[in-house]
Amino acid sequence: MKPETRVLVVEDDRSIARLLELELEHRGLVVRCAHDGPSGLQAAEQFKPTVIVLDIMLPGMDGVGVLKELRRRGNQEAPVLMLTARDAPSDKVHSLDWGADDYVTKPFNMEELLARLRVLVRRRGGEEVLRVADLEVNTATMEVRRGERRIDLTAREYELLQFMAQNPRRVLSRDLLLARVWDQEYGVETNVVDVYVGYLRKKIGEPGRPRLIQTVRGAGYALREE
Amino acid sequence: MKPETRVLVVEDDRSIARLLELELEHRGLVVRCAHDGPSGLQAAEQFKPTVIVLDIMLPGMDGVGVLKELRRRGNQEAPVLMLTARDAPSDKVHSLDWGADDYVTKPFNMEELLARLRVLVRRRGGEEVLRVADLEVNTATMEVRRGERRIDLTAREYELLQFMAQNPRRVLSRDLLLARVWDQEYGVETNVVDVYVGYLRKKIGEPGRPRLIQTVRGAGYALREE
DNA sequence: GACTCTTCTTAGCAAATTCTTAGAAACGGA
DNA sequence: TCCGTTTCTAAGAATTTGCTAAGAAGAGTC
Numbered sequence: 001m002k003p004e005t006r007v008l009v010v011e012d013d014r015s016i017a018r019l020l021e022l023e024l025e026h027r028g029l030v031v032r033c034a035h036d037g038p039s040g041l042q043a044a045e046q047f048k049p050t051v052i053v054l055d056i057m058l059p060g061m062d063g064v065g066v067l068k069e070l071r072r073r074g075n076q077e078a079p080v081l082m083l084t085a086r087d088a089p090s091d092k093v094h095s096l097d098w099g100a101d102d103y104v105t106k107p108f109n110m111e112e113l114l115a116r117l118r119v120l121v122r123r124r125g126g127e128e129v130l131r132v133a134d135l136e137v138n139t140a141t142m143e144v145r146r147g148e149r150r151i152d153l154t155a156r157e158y159e160l161l162q163f164m165a166q167n168p169r170r171v172l173s174r175d176l177l178l179a180r181v182w183d184q185e186y187g188v189e190t191n192v193v194d195v196y197v198g199y200l201r202k203k204i205g206e207p208g209r210p211r212l213i214q215t216v217r218g219a220g221y222a223l224r225e226e
Numbered sequence: 227m228k229p230e231t232r233v234l235v236v237e238d239d240r241s242i243a244r245l246l247e248l249e250l251e252h253r254g255l256v257v258r259c260a261h262d263g264p265s266g267l268q269a270a271e272q273f274k275p276t277v278i279v280l281d282i283m284l285p286g287m288d289g290v291g292v293l294k295e296l297r298r299r300g301n302q303e304a305p306v307l308m309l310t311a312r313d314a315p316s317d318k319v320h321s322l323d324w325g326a327d328d329y330v331t332k333p334f335n336m337e338e339l340l341a342r343l344r345v346l347v348r349r350r351g352g353e354e355v356l357r358v359a360d361l362e363v364n365t366a367t368m369e370v371r372r373g374e375r376r377i378d379l380t381a382r383e384y385e386l387l388q389f390m391a392q393n394p395r396r397v398l399s400r401d402l403l404l405a406r407v408w409d410q411e412y413g414v415e416t417n418v419v420d421v422y423v424g425y426l427r428k429k430i431g432e433p434g435r436p437r438l439i440q441t442v443r444g445a446g447y448a449l450r451e452e
Numbered sequence: 453g454a455c456t457c458t459t460c461t462t463a464g465c466a467a468a469t470t471c472t473t474a475g476a477a478a479c480g481g482a
Numbered sequence: 483t484c485c486g487t488t489t490c491t492a493a494g495a496a497t498t499t500g501c502t503a504a505g506a507a508g509a510g511t512c
């Protein structure tokens with residue numbers, strides 16, 4: 001997930017909100033919390049989140065109301081993940097119907113929530129095509145092309161390339177890549193990153209053209225032209 | 227929902243019928259009520275509804291009978307939402323089996339009923355025939371063809387294929403497919419998806435042509451040409 | 453009750469992927 | 483240029499993943 005992914009959590013239960021905030025921040029996301037409908041709406045305007053986690057039960061205005069209002073305004077593109085109570089099955093139908101993109105029932109499993117969040121972020125805008133020079137990464141179909149040529153990547157190779165394409169020009173340290181692509185804790189001794197950069201270079205390289213993945217000695221790698 | 231959406235309610239309990247009528251009209255739908263099977267059938271002919279809400283328990287001829295007759299006539303394209311009693315689970319199977327498109331158990335939640343109705347209407351109004359290469363999936367008749375060849379699928383196989391056809395080219399993870407097609411909670415360990423993809427491949431495959439359902443190793447499956 | 457059809461599980465094989473290792477190559481400061 | 487450090491890469495071991503056959507369980511049908 002992009003480091004600059006912004007998550008708005010709208011949840012009146014402070015301890016749940018706090019838990020979410022900590023977990024999400026731990027994953028490198030930028031988090032903002034709101035504890036009722038109106039402030040949630042306001043935050044959606046100001047904070048411009050990439051994705052919104054919305055509790056269906058809120059004081060003042062319930063989650064469905066917030067959702068409706070968000071969709072009515074129309075300027076709100078962020079996908080919405082609903083938090084619903086286990087014993088209110090009709091809510092699911094309802095919220096999906098009003099434009100929620102997915103839902104998780106409380107009490108939720110954090111891994112599941114993160115997984116669903118990741119899906120939403122990835123598919124934001126439906127078909128997101130990342131471009132660097134003549135390299136294209138389609139995050140919906142997971143297709144990678146270099147000019148006309150289609151490139152087959154393994155899962156890991158793809159994840160690495162997608163992450164780099166989401167952060168073009170930026171120098172990404174091995175530690176960062178390990179954390180984001182390999183989910184590794186800090187301080188593991190390995191050179192997988194180097195190895196995979198090697199794989200990618202071999203696959204996306206065009207003879208006679210400069211490499212897109214550049215080595216920044218002592219710092220890491222960067223995906224960029226020239 | 228489109229304002230010109232026409233709903234036929236076939237329900238012998240006058241107060242329930244009336245409630246539905248008011249609620250639906252309040253949402254801008256055009257409503258007609260019938261209180262027994264034969265007049266329901268007649269109304270279906272004359273009123274030409276977009277969608278039919280049908281009680282399974284009716285005097286004279288029960289809902290399943292009406293449904294059968296509707297489907298037998300064939301000129302009746304409208305999707306049918308069944309109203310079933312809570313304690314008659316076998317009815318559900320029956321009615322879905324006879325061509326009902328969805329059902330709601332009584333006593334029903336009005337919001338849920340509306341949501342389901344909306345889904346049915348949208349499905350109708352939307353693309354009826356999904357196409358990927360020379361594969362056709364008719365969501366109205368549930369017919370599947372590959373070129374000239376008609377393909378017989380089981381219910382599950384069909385649901386899986388329809389979902390994939392509704393998301394062509396896109397890589398669909400096993401988790402997503404489990405959630406959408408199997409209604410599974412997150413985190414279940416199973417390989418049903420793989421097995422059913424295998425079934426589909428065997429049925430929709432054409433010798434000497436590349437498979438339409440592609441495996442994206444480590445990620446999921448995608449329905450696409452080439 | 454036997455038969456059929458469908459759904460789903462299990463288990464084992466085959467193949468692809470992931471990651472480690474270790475030596476080669478490249479780099480940059482003196 | 484030389485040398486220590488960093489990066490690259492080939493090769494192979496270990497693990498994971500996907501596919502399929504076979505069959506159990508359940509429901510419907512004759």
